[in-house]
Amino acid sequence: MSELPGDLLYTNDHEWLRREDDGSVTIGITDHAASSLGDLVYVELPEVGQDVESGGEMAVVESVKAASDVYAPIAGSVAAVNEGLADDPEKINAEPYDEGWIVRMQPSGDIDESELMSPDAYQQLLDDLDD
Amino acid sequence: MPFIPHTEKDTLEMLAAIGVDSIEDLFDEIPAELRIDQLRAVPEAHNEMEVSRFMRDRAAMDGTPLCFIGAGAYEHHIPAAVWDIATRGEFYSAYTPYQAEASQGTLQTIYEYQTMITGLTGLDVSNASLYDGASALAEAALMSVRSNRRVKTGRVLLAPGVNPVYEQVAVAIAGSQGLTFERLPSDPTSGNVAFDQLDDGQDPVAVVIQQPSFPGTLEDVERLTDWAHAEGAVVVAIVNPIALALLKAPGHWGEQGADIAIGEGQPLGVPLSSGGPYFGFMTCKQKHVRQMPGRIVGRTTDLDGNPGFTLTLQAREQHIRRTKATSNICTNQGLMVTAATIYMSLLGFAGLVRVAESSHANTTRLVEGLCTIKGVRRLYEGPYFHEVALQLDCAVAPVLAALADQNILGGFDVSTFAGCNALLVCATETKTTSDIDKTISAFADAMA
Numbered sequence: 328m329s330e331l332p333g334d335l336l337y338t339n340d341h342e343w344l345r346r347e348d349d350g351s352v353t354i355g356i357t358d359h360a361a362s363s364l365g366d367l368v369y370v371e372l373p374e375v376g377q378d379v380e381s382g383g384e385m386a387v388v389e390s391v392k393a394a395s396d397v398y399a400p401i402a403g404s405v406a407a408v409n410e411g412l413a414d415d416p417e418k419i420n421a422e423p424y425d426e427g428w429i430v431r432m433q434p435s436g437d438i439d440e441s442e443l444m445s446p447d448a449y450q451q452l453l454d455d456l457d458d
Numbered sequence: 459m460p461f462i463p464h465t466e467k468d469t470l471e472m473l474a475a476i477g478v479d480s481i482e483d484l485f486d487e488i489p490a491e492l493r494i495d496q497l498r499a500v501p502e503a504h505n506e507m508e509v510s511r512f513m514r515d516r517a518a519m520d521g522t523p524l525c526f527i528g529a530g531a532y533e534h535h536i537p538a539a540v541w542d543i544a545t546r547g548e549f550y551s552a553y554t555p556y557q558a559e560a561s562q563g564t565l566q567t568i569y570e571y572q573t574m575i576t577g578l579t580g581l582d583v584s585n586a587s588l589y590d591g592a593s594a595l596a597e598a599a600l601m602s603v604r605s606n607r608r609v610k611t612g613r614v615l616l617a618p619g620v621n622p623v624y625e626q627v628a629v630a631i632a633g634s635q636g637l638t639f640e641r642l643p644s645d646p647t648s649g650n651v652a653f654d655q656l657d658d659g660q661d662p663v664a665v666v667i668q669q670p671s672f673p674g675t676l677e678d679v680e681r682l683t684d685w686a687h688a689e690g691a692v693v694v695a696i697v698n699p700i701a702l703a704l705l706k707a708p709g710h711w712g713e714q715g716a717d718i719a720i721g722e723g724q725p726l727g728v729p730l731s732s733g734g735p736y737f738g739f740m741t742c743k744q745k746h747v748r749q750m751p752g753r754i755v756g757r758t759t760d761l762d763g764n765p766g767f768t769l770t771l772q773a774r775e776q777h778i779r780r781t782k783a784t785s786n787i788c789t790n791q792g793l794m795v796t797a798a799t800i801y802m803s804l805l806g807f808a809g810l811v812r813v814a815e816s817s818h819a820n821t822t823r824l825v826e827g828l829c830t831i832k833g834v835r836r837l838y839e840g841p842y843f844h845e846v847a848l849q850l851d852c853a854v855a856p857v858l859a860a861l862a863d864q865n866i867l868g869g870f871d872v873s874t875f876a877g878c879n880a881l882l883v884c885a886t887e888t889k890t891t892s893d894i895d896k897t898i899s900a901f902a903d904a905m906a
Binding site for chain 1: 607608748772773774778779782
């Protein structure tokens with residue numbers, strides 16, 4: 328398993344968040360999640376401008392044998408979606424933390440980081456899963 | 459492939475493994491007041507001899523009337539080979555097995571079926587079938603909502619010619635899921651959409667167009683499709699597969715073509731059988747395929763590079779998506795689909811065209827003859843395929859009863875639907891000129 332990027336926050340649902348300079352938040356799924364699903368063949372993206380609640384379903388990632396919901400880790404609205412995934416969903420497998428980002432959100436309020444995990448905490452979660 | 463149910467020992471072992479005493483205990487979570495302790499009105503068991511006799515007697519009650527009833531199910535000649543082949547052991551199953559390694563023949567049959575149905579409808583992808591034409595409309599409406607996420611109204615607009623029974627079934631299935639079904643205004647002369655009365659800006663999620671319409675008319679599908687697309691709706695076509703031998707395929711309606719085409723597959727080699735089993739078909743444009751319900755068979759290559767067939771896009775389905783699945787439709791109608799595939803293979807496209815042309819010619823002879831009778835006229839003007847609505851000066855039921863006395867099923871009473879004394883008549887290729895002339899004469903006597 329590759330090194331977890333240190334500048335990201337993580338969730339129990341194996342998603343990651345990056346706080347951008349402009350106040351928006353970029354969201355994707357972790358390498359662990361992508362590897363567990365297998366080669367992705369389809370990503371269903373939300374509409375730009377759509378409001379989402381924290382914990383609400385936002386996108387669906389689908390491999391040949393499984394499909395999984397992507398949940399909004401924070402409340403806000405969809406500012407952008409990674410349109411490139413429509414033609415190349417495997418980008419999520421190849422570069423889950425970069426070109427494989429899924430949604431960029433504009434948070435509706437302050438982000439409660441205590442609800443999220445640091446890289447170390449998420450690494451601990453993964454280690455526990457292996458046990 | 460044999461179906462081997464689990465033995466009593468298997469059942470006990472499985473119950474023991476999950477720590478449950480009996481199968482009955484599995485239903486514990488259903489509240490007692492919702493449970494029916496015994497099925498009422500189900501008679502005691504009968505032995506095979508008694509059941510065979512009962513079914514023979516019941517079947518004989520149908521007799522062999524001369525049938526001019528269509529209204530959604532149509533009597534066509536079924537070549538003897540169709541069911542001879544369909545009931546061979548290799549094909550004789552209602553299900554699509556998941557195991558590609560054990561069911562290449564069945565999977566290829568469905569793949570060929572899908573190819574033929576997409577060819578007929580002019581669309582990109584077909585599923586492996588649905589239950590029937592009416593439930594296919596409900597599925598198409600739900601699919602439109604999933605596909606057309608921009609529209610939040612849940613409003614499905616139905617052309618005036620959509621079969622009223624299909625509407626009832628769609629409301630029963632999808633009405634509790636936030637969808638509403640409304641009729642577009644109709645023109646009393648043509649029976650079709652009144653274009654000058656269409657309201658723009660209703661934000662419909664889907665517009666449903668039936669061609670030929672329930673009362674047999676031909677809608678201006680080009681114009682209606684373009685209007686619906688301009689309104690931001692998904693266009694759902696309800697079509698008769700035999701009619702597609704002569705009429706324009708829905709995939710080519712208007713500038714962009716319909717998005718989804720559905721219909722009743724029964725005319726393709728499935729007998730009337732007092733109402734079923736039939737099957738529904740559904741095809742769509744590639745861009746909607748992820749929202750399509752049901753099984754889809756795909757062609758692939760195995761590890762040795764040999765061509766093979768397998769279920770594909772299964773991540774949409776209930777065994778993977780669980781509660782989020784696009785539907786719970788399997789392929790219970792697999793046997794009907796097998797018969798339809800053999801029917802289409804035996805006839806070929808040229809054969810389908812002959813069936814369609816002959817049905818149209820017979821219906822023309824019937825309708826022209828009936829319209830010479832005083833008090834009988836066409837309800838709507840304009841071209842038709844193989845079914846026509848007639849208006850009578852008198853009540854329809856007594857006329858049909860008089861014809862039934864002569865072993866003729868003279869048509870389908872649509873007085874309630876039409877709001878006047880009206881019936882639908884249809885003469886397929888199965889009727890001879892003497893059948894038709896005899897019926898015209900009997901009809902005249904009944905009207906006199």
